[in-house]
Amino acid sequence: MENWQWPILYIHGFRGGDYTTQKMIESALKSNGKNQDQFLKASIDWRGKITYEGTWTLDEHPIVQVVFKNKWVGSNQMAYWLVKLLFDLRLQHNFTTYDAIGHSLGAVALVLVNLKEKMRPYMPRLKKLVLIAGPFNGILGLGDLPNINRIKPNGRPAFMSPTYFRIFMNKNSISDDLRVLNIYGNVGDHSNSDKYISVTSAKSISYILKPKVKEYNEYLIKGSNAEHSMLHDDSEILKMVNGFIYYNPLP
Numbered sequence: 001m002e003n004w005q006w007p008i009l010y011i012h013g014f015r016g017g018d019y020t021t022q023k024m025i026e027s028a029l030k031s032n033g034k035n036q037d038q039f040l041k042a043s044i045d046w047r048g049k050i051t052y053e054g055t056w057t058l059d060e061h062p063i064v065q066v067v068f069k070n071k072w073v074g075s076n077q078m079a080y081w082l083v084k085l086l087f088d089l090r091l092q093h094n095f096t097t098y099d100a101i102g103h104s105l106g107a108v109a110l111v112l113v114n115l116k117e118k119m120r121p122y123m124p125r126l127k128k129l130v131l132i133a134g135p136f137n138g139i140l141g142l143g144d145l146p147n148i149n150r151i152k153p154n155g156r157p158a159f160m161s162p163t164y165f166r167i168f169m170n171k172n173s174i175s176d177d178l179r180v181l182n183i184y185g186n187v188g189d190h191s192n193s194d195k196y197i198s199v200t201s202a203k204s205i206s207y208i209l210k211p212k213v214k215e216y217n218e219y220l221i222k223g224s225n226a227e228h229s230m231l232h233d234d235s236e237i238l239k240m241v242n243g244f245i246y247y248n249p250l251p
Contacts, residue, residue, distance in 0.1 A: 013104025107134030185226025
């Protein structure tokens with residue numbers, strides 16, 4: 001296909017699957033006047049083998065739903081497989097730019113993928129990135145505890161998890177023409193979290209990204225709909241994501 005195409009990738013997180021991103025994709029298809037089956041599903045097994053189902057459409061923004069068959073894989077392995085997928089898709093369809101939406105560990109993996117762009121000239125360039133409930137600086141019970149870490153007045157988190165520190169140390173590899181929307185939740189139960197990811201953990205990435213990227217926006221959703229596994233299906237968030245990805249023109 002011609003390189004005028006600009007695909008949109010949807011990535012789930014830890015213990016997720018196609019159901020994680022299904023409503024996001026259905027919402028995007030509906031808002032763009034497409035049939036509900038007009039997207040490509042790329043499944044990656046535990047060996048890294050990629051299989052495809054569905055359709056790579058011939059319009060400007062083909063949708064690609066990424067599914068990791070091993071639901072227990074971490075962000076580093078996700079990032080490794082996503083790089084492999086991007087190369088495979090580019091080889092088949094000859095595109096040079098893409099946008100992506102990641103939920104939970106999928107969001108972390110997409111940032112890790114972006115760190116590799118400058119070292120790999122043939123790799124497609126990420127232009128718009130939506131992060132939803134990303135555990136950039138720990139997960140409650142796994143490297144983070146409610147109301148322990150905090151954001152300092154200068155935006156820097158008081159503590160850095162190993163993954164966060166790795167991104168921080170490689171921050172000069174972040175794309176300077178990237179536009180980012182970071183969405184996270186607070187259910188209001190005094191943990192200042194979405195029950196799994198603290199606001200501090202999700203918000204910490206702003207300290208790294210905001211000075212480096214072209215545009216950085218963040219949005220906090222509050223209340224019962226802000227629970228971690230509900231954020232990717234929330235109607236307000238779906239509308240926001242579609243607006244950012246499909247209707248917010250690049251300068």
